[in-house]
Ligand SMILES: Nc1ncnc2c1ncn2[C@@H]1O[C@H](COP(=O)(O)OP(=O)(O)O)[C@@H](O)[C@H]1O
Ligand SMILES: CC(C)(COP(=O)(O)O)[C@@H](O)C(=O)NCCC(=O)O
């Protein structure tokens with residue numbers, strides 16, 4: 001089995017993938033802050049022959065995890081942000097400083113679409129752009145939904161936004177503190193994504209496919225006006241592309257890759273942008 005780890009600042013997600021069939025056998029998540037105690041939510045390492053890790057957690061967390069795994073697993077692959085990989089050139093002046101999750105998303109997104117905007121809605125919401133031809137432009141980082149909520153210190157942090165709530169409900173003015181906070185942070189997030197996407201497509205003169213991933217992607221997706229696709233396993237797909245271990249991966253087929261709707265025309269994006277600037 002292959003153990004894939006996506007270690008974020010909030011949650012450490014894992015999944016077990018069968019090498020022969022390329023099937024995802026099980027998955028789980030543990031809080032990144034906590035020690036990894038053996039338990040139902042930790043994978044059984046005895047069946048694991050290879051591990052692939054994307055980590056943005058503190059260096060110590062990664063080093064401990066790798067040391068623990070290396071004692072029990074033959075091959076441990078640690079992803080790093082690079083100046084260039086799989087046809088993508090990194091837009092950061094210091095490529096090693098780009099979050100590995102963002103780099104994995106850029107690689108997977110480019111492999112699937114040939115150029116895209118990739119949005120990861122996690123502890124932070126990151127928005128990256130890779131142009132057709134593989135030039136990564138760099139991107140944007142804004143606080144994630146939970147961080148925005150906590151920063152308000154209004155004691156509302158444990159009320160998550162229901163991903164299935166009607167989008168227009170979230171547009172309405174809140175009529176109590178929880179609603180006011182949830183509607184406010186939702187509007188902040190979706191307004192930023194819609195505007196950043198439009199501005200960059202306008203500046204670069206190309207309407208890019210839009211991909212969303214991360215724990216809050218479903219909530220944010222409800223407010224994204226332009227056609228887009230949800231890809232929960234997008235960071236994992238970057239690991240598959242970087243360290244292909246199964247026949248399907250070597251054939252460039254990434255697990256859970258969504259059908260990506262064609263973007264609206266550049267003219268429409270520009271018209272909407274101009275209109276929104278008038279308001
Ligand atoms: N099972 C879950 N437990 C806690 N938070 C979750 C869960 N599923 C989704 N979320 C939401 O997703 C966010 C974490 O998303 P994730 O992409 O895993 O973050 P990161 O990669 O930064 O650790 C949380 O802040 C929360 O809003
Ligand atoms: C911005 C991030 C914290 C987002 O991580 P996440 O929300 O997935 O936990 C992560 O990509 C990171 O640590 N980046 C390093 C700084 C940078 O990308 O510029």
Ligand SMILES: [K+]
Pocket residue numbers: 008101120121122123214
């Ligand atoms: K993430």
